[in-house]
């Protein structure tokens with residue numbers, strides 16, 4: 001029997017903190033100072049954002065990058081550029097952050113939830129196909145946790161039904177599927193640089209594409225509907241000021257310079273940990289798709305089968321946290337169960353088509369199972385360290401499994417922690 005559980009008075013498995021986030025060094029300091037001293041703080045004056053756009057797009061196999069204020073606005077701009085209109089339907093997964101679906105509502109369109117695959121935790125192409133109606137105009141696959149969704153099947157469906165595809169790659173900087181970078185496979189890609197993401201400037205986002213006309217349209221929407229060669233006070237389409245600032249552009253170029261090395265490290269450590277954890281009864285790491293060339297491991301996701309493992313998820317999480325292994329249960333419920341959808345609190349976006357909907361009747365059992373009982377998340381920065389860090393994580397799981405019976409006898413009362421988005 002391994003040492004006493006930390007939750008029961010023993011010493012924690014992990015003796016020092018994991019790698020913290022964000023990571024920065026002198027290059028960020030120099031770039032920020034250079035931008036400060038230049039006096040060119042907006043993208044209209046400087047060239048930090050435009051240089052970053054080119055670098056990020058090239059690193060993701062795309063011709064164009066359009067930087068914006070965050071990864072919610074990038075989805076909204078994408079939907080506008082796609083020509084999504086009132087009452088059009090857009091298929092989204094239920095296991096994702098709010099923005100994937102709220103961007104659809106804010107485009108005056110209707111989000112239609114299709115359930116996820118129980119093994120990869122990404123959109124299941126079969127449920128997507130079943131959700132297609134004559135009103136369906138687009139799909140937003142999310143590369144959840146950093147593993148690309150099944151883009152081969154989804155792009156085939158899109159072709160067959162003439163649908164627009166926006167990849168929500170908010171978790172997938174540097175992820176690759178079948179040799180193609182996330183963000184370069186659909187019509188448009190959308191990334192976030194919010195604080196928790198694998199590349200960050202505190203906030204920020206970018207749209208990627210290989211389509212010249214779409215790029216021009218996104219670029220116009222990003223900056224008040226202006227067009228190239230037009231007058232300054234000449235506005236062609238409904239939009240606003242969604243431009244990213246130069247300080248963020250400067251920071252992001254420094255972050256991008258580390259992305260390749262960091263993504264390889266996360267992927268290496270993530271694969272190693274998955275191979276270790278799968279040996280423990282009742283622990284089922286996210287399945288790696290055959291065509292996943294590189295997983296960006298924004299999150300390391302797994303299911304716990306409480307019957308097989310011998311304790312509930314909430315007990316496992318409390319015990320892991322006591323062992324100094326940071327973790328969380330992630331989302332508490334699937335998106336259709338959010339009060340926003342249950343009550344259709346869509347404000348000015350409630351129109352005839354959405355008024356007729358009843359999100360209380362939407363069923364996404366696979367997503368619900370993850371949310372309510374099974375999913376555990378570990379964050380990406382834990383995967384930036386050494387293999388020995390992975391061994392500590394796996395040892396903590398083994399220790400908890402070995403003590404499952406005594407642990408179960410404990411009354412564990414504190415509530416589940418919510419993870420970052």
Ligand SMILES: Cc1ncc(COP(=O)(O)O)c(C=O)c1O
Pocket residue numbers: 070071072073096097099100142168170171191192193194204205421
């Ligand atoms: C899957 C997903 N899509 C979109 C977003 C929105 O990005 P942002 O926070 O930059 O608006 C997030 C999270 O932050 C996300 O997790």
